[in-house]
Amino acid sequence: MRRLGELEAEIMDCLWKWGRPATVREVVDDINHRRPVAYTTVMTVATILYNKGWLTREKRGQAWLYTPVRSRAAYSAALMEDALGASQDRSAALVHFVERMTDDEVAALREALRSTGRGEL
Amino acid sequence: MNAAPALFGYAAVVGTLAPGVLVRSRWTQRSPSLAIGVWFALAVTFSLSLSLGALNLAEPGAHLHGLVYSCRAALGLGPSADDTLARAGVAFAVALVVAQLGSFAFHAVQARAARREHREVLDKVGRRSADLDATVVDHAVPAAYCLPGHRPRIVLSTGAVDLLTGAELEAVVEHERAHVLGRHHLVLSLAHALSWAFPGLPLARQLRKQAPLLLEMVADDHALRRFPRTTLATAMFTMASGEAPQGALAAGGQTVLVRLKRVLGPARAAHPMLRCCVGVGALVAPLLPVLLACPAGLG
Numbered sequence: 291m292r293r294l295g296e297l298e299a300e301i302m303d304c305l306w307k308w309g310r311p312a313t314v315r316e317v318v319d320d321i322n323h324r325r326p327v328a329y330t331t332v333m334t335v336a337t338i339l340y341n342k343g344w345l346t347r348e349k350r351g352q353a354w355l356y357t358p359v360r361s362r363a364a365y366s367a368a369l370m371e372d373a374l375g376a377s378q379d380r381s382a383a384l385v386h387f388v389e390r391m392t393d394d395e396v397a398a399l400r401e402a403l404r405s406t407g408r409g410e411l
Numbered sequence: 412m413n414a415a416p417a418l419f420g421y422a423a424v425v426g427t428l429a430p431g432v433l434v435r436s437r438w439t440q441r442s443p444s445l446a447i448g449v450w451f452a453l454a455v456t457f458s459l460s461l462s463l464g465a466l467n468l469a470e471p472g473a474h475l476h477g478l479v480y481s482c483r484a485a486l487g488l489g490p491s492a493d494d495t496l497a498r499a500g501v502a503f504a505v506a507l508v509v510a511q512l513g514s515f516a517f518h519a520v521q522a523r524a525a526r527r528e529h530r531e532v533l534d535k536v537g538r539r540s541a542d543l544d545a546t547v548v549d550h551a552v553p554a555a556y557c558l559p560g561h562r563p564r565i566v567l568s569t570g571a572v573d574l575l576t577g578a579e580l581e582a583v584v585e586h587e588r589a590h591v592l593g594r595h596h597l598v599l600s601l602a603h604a605l606s607w608a609f610p611g612l613p614l615a616r617q618l619r620k621q622a623p624l625l626l627e628m629v630a631d632d633h634a635l636r637r638f639p640r641t642t643l644a645t646a647m648f649t650m651a652s653g654e655a656p657q658g659a660l661a662a663g664g665q666t667v668l669v670r671l672k673r674v675l676g677p678a679r680a681a682h683p684m685l686r687c688c689v690g691v692g693a694l695v696a697p698l699l700p701v702l703l704a705c706p707a708g709l710g
Binding site for chain 1: 526529531532533534535536548549550552554555556557558559566568583586587590595596599626646647648650651652666667668670671
């Protein structure tokens with residue numbers, strides 16, 4: 291059994307990819323190209339995403355049409371802001387490779403590298 | 412004889428003078444894991460000296476074995492402690508321990524919640540890269556970080572993927588993997604907890620400042636086991652200088668500078684003899700307050 295989170299990601303991926311409102315049936319058909327998945331499972335997870343605030347929906351005939359609340363780029367930008375923001379308590383939650391530097395710091399760094407004989411960096 | 416003055420004096424030295432000495436030491440950069448061990452040994456020594464000092468002040472002759480007895484007395488379970496000073500001393504010692512443990516639990520849980528929230532979004536937005544064993548997020552600013560702990564993730568932005576070569580990316584991922592495998596987030600939570608429990612104490616302040624840097628050095632060393640120094644150094648420099656960001660900047664540039672100089676400098680760990688002495692010192696330091704308190708208890 292796959293994780294709930296994976297199916298959530300797959301549903302969001304479909305809707306972002308298409309860039310238009312879609313029904314659960316369309317999503318199920320798309321996922322079924324790769325692997326079998328039950329209609330009711332996708333419907334349940336789509337409802338969860340709706341309740342979590344990731345999707346909006348409107349009734350079209352018998353079926354619900356689902357739309358992402360925000361674009362993938364908007365979520366990515368917010369995610370990176372969370373990760374790279376200068377928040378005080380961030381260090382325990384996310385561990386960075388390097389912090390960003392100001393122009394002055396970069397200049398100082400270049401100077402230091404030159405003095406160690408590695409100016410080609 | 413009351414050992415309280417000696418214990419408090421020892422705590423004062425460890426809490427205020429020792430950090431300065433350690434910060435100025437050169438060997439810490441060459442053996443960062445040992446340095447982290449020494450920092451925490453100092454923290455344990457400080458707390459222990461303070462607790463035992465308080466107990467001794469309350470009940471001259473109290474020592475570690477007497478702690479259980481004293482607690483029972485304070486709670487009114489055992490033979491009652493006759494004066495309020497004794498109760499205050501015990502209460503102080505217990506409060507000290509509880510404050511530190513509670514603070515650690517609080518910081519660890521808070522960080523964990525922040526990571527869970529972040530991971531929830533990450534898993535939908537990011538794309539798994541099996542080659543790199545990382546999650547890649549569409550974002551122009553070069554970035555690399557990890558979500559350590561339960562269900563860890565290593566995250567790269569597309570900006571970083573575009574900017575770095577294959578080997579450099581692998582070196583970055585290896586560096587982040589060291590954070591995850593080494594449970595470095597718990598060390599950071601401990602450092603946070605200590606600075607919360609003892610605000611203004613030079614030891615706690617310096618530990619909070621030094622621990623992140625030393626952990627980065629540990630992770631750098633881990634990456635250097637598999638990748639050449641120039642690869643890691645180039646990745647660091649490119650990532651740190653890649654794009655001028657808007658808004659507030661963390662004062663992290665100096666950290667990168669120190670790390671880069673270290674990575675490119677001559678490779679040598681601290682002398683084994685020095686490491687041995689420091690290690691023994693780190694083990695003995697916390698025992699000293701116990702020894703100080705015990706003869707007083709026997710006498």
